[in-house]
Amino acid sequence: MLASNLSSYMVILAVLSLFSYFTIFPPKMASRIAQIRLVSSHPQVYEPCDDSFALVDALLADRKKLLDHRPAICMEVGSGSGYVITSLALILQEMKTSYYFATDINPHAVRVTHETLEAHGVHAELLTTNIAAGLEKRLAGLVDVMVVNPPYVPTPEEEVGGDGIAAAWAGGENGRSVIDKILPIADNLLSEKGWLYMLFLAANDPLQICLQMRDKGYAAKIVVQRATEEESLHVIKFWRDSDIRMEGNEAVATAKNGSPRGWEFLLSQLSRLSFRR
Amino acid sequence: MRLLTHNMLSSNIKGVINGFPLRIEAERVVEKQVDFNPDFLKNMFSKIDWKALADASKIMGYPELPDELPDSSLLDSDEFLHKFHHALLELHLEEGALVCPETGRRFPVNKGIPNMLLHEDEV
Ligand SMILES: C[S@@+](CC[C@H](N)C(=O)[O-])C[C@H]1O[C@@H](n2cnc3c(N)ncnc32)[C@H](O)[C@@H]1O
Numbered sequence: 001m002l003a004s005n006l007s008s009y010m011v012i013l014a015v016l017s018l019f020s021y022f023t024i025f026p027p028k029m030a031s032r033i034a035q036i037r038l039v040s041s042h043p044q045v046y047e048p049c050d051d052s053f054a055l056v057d058a059l060l061a062d063r064k065k066l067l068d069h070r071p072a073i074c075m076e077v078g079s080g081s082g083y084v085i086t087s088l089a090l091i092l093q094e095m096k097t098s099y100y101f102a103t104d105i106n107p108h109a110v111r112v113t114h115e116t117l118e119a120h121g122v123h124a125e126l127l128t129t130n131i132a133a134g135l136e137k138r139l140a141g142l143v144d145v146m147v148v149n150p151p152y153v154p155t156p157e158e159e160v161g162g163d164g165i166a167a168a169w170a171g172g173e174n175g176r177s178v179i180d181k182i183l184p185i186a187d188n189l190l191s192e193k194g195w196l197y198m199l200f201l202a203a204n205d206p207l208q209i210c211l212q213m214r215d216k217g218y219a220a221k222i223v224v225q226r227a228t229e230e231e232s233l234h235v236i237k238f239w240r241d242s243d244i245r246m247e248g249n250e251a252v253a254t255a256k257n258g259s260p261r262g263w264e265f266l267l268s269q270l271s272r273l274s275f276r277r
Numbered sequence: 278m279r280l281l282t283h284n285m286l287s288s289n290i291k292g293v294i295n296g297f298p299l300r301i302e303a304e305r306v307v308e309k310q311v312d313f314n315p316d317f318l319k320n321m322f323s324k325i326d327w328k329a330l331a332d333a334s335k336i337m338g339y340p341e342l343p344d345e346l347p348d349s350s351l352l353d354s355d356e357f358l359h360k361f362h363h364a365l366l367e368l369h370l371e372e373g374a375l376v377c378p379e380t381g382r383r384f385p386v387n388k389g390i391p392n393m394l395l396h397e398d399e400v
Contacts, residue, residue, distance in 0.1 A: 072317055099366075107392065114388065123309075125279055127390065127392075129394060137297065138297065
């Protein structure tokens with residue numbers, strides 16, 4: 001009698017403690033990203049690869065910040081299979097307050113992006129265009145989050161562009177041809193509070209890119225860094241930083257926040273990675 | 278393509294000075310329901326070219342928007358916001374074309390996707 005009372009008491013206690021455990025530590029809801037089995041494909045379209053996964057991992061790592069950021073307009077340049085823009089739309093889905101644009105120079109890619117978005121029940125406005133051509137005048141200053149996995153592989157200059165699969169990776173000298181065209185366009189499209197997440201290879205000289213962006217008033221941070229067998233990938237986040245003042249032609253970071261994770265830290269991290277020249 | 282996108286698009290052919298707004302040739306228009314988001318509408322109101330939106334909306338078969346830029350006090354009216362919402366986000370151009378107002382160059386829209394790629398002699 002006493003024993004059975006005791007055991008039912010224990011059960012109640014266990015249930016109660018479990019209950020309070022979940023109140024204090026709610027089971028972490030897995031954030032949804034695009035599912036590979038639902039990602040559409042086409043022989044002429046870049047399939048999700050290590051670089052795509054690194055970019056989505058960066059967005060997942062920043063998930064909470066992105067939700068707090070409450071972006072109204074998000075945009076992807078070079079959406080390929082649609083894996084990244086679909087994942088971004090799913091990550092931000094609970095807010096129901098973001099609108100998405102995606103472009104690609106390859107018409108097959110834009111169609112595949114459309115199919116991938118549809119298979120996941122999300123929407124983005126799609127354009128077949130060169131980077132953001134057609135949007136640059138009227139969408140200027142309106143994009144709160146921009147994501148780019150550009151063609152970054154160093155190749156002969158002749159291979160850059162075109163409407164086939166080669167345009168997915170061919171980046172010209174140091175892999176910088178398309179990257180260097182995208183950066184000023186991103187600067188023009190980003191809103192005051194805009195964030196840019198962009199993927200680079202060590203061979204693209206991300207240190208030099210960060211310095212160049214700093215001259216335009218942007219702070220930078222490595223969100224994901226990953227070495228695969230073939231390549232060393234970095235996802236770098238850029239945002240306009242009011243602490244970066246322009247003095248003449250030089251950008252000067254005022255040491256207001258004085259954090260060790262500021263510019264010097266970033267630069268020392270990147271300079272170890274940049275081995276160009 | 279939503280009219281939000283149409284409102285953000287211009288023709289950027291070499292030599293074109295004012296490539297906005299693109300004239301819509303509508304072959305097939307579909308309506309898709311979108312969550313109502315008054316904050317976004319209020320925020321976008323100042324960024325939208327009103328006349329371009331009202332005209333486009335008419336061509337797409339929804340002549341419910343005022344022709345002239347309404348006073349921003351209308352943003353307090355739920356009825357107005359719902360019309361604005363419907364025109365901006367729920368009308369989709371599925372098939373048709375966008376035509377450059379200066380050169381007459383047609384940018385085709387297939388399966389809701391405008392193709393803005395320029396030919397070599399246009400850049
Ligand atoms: C490395 S792939 C990334 C695809 C996809 N975002 C992903 O992460 O899997 C680069 C994409 O950019 C597109 N692209 C290349 N040059 C472009 C340009 N000038 N404008 C727009 N898209 C471009 C390619 O067609 C390709 O789909």
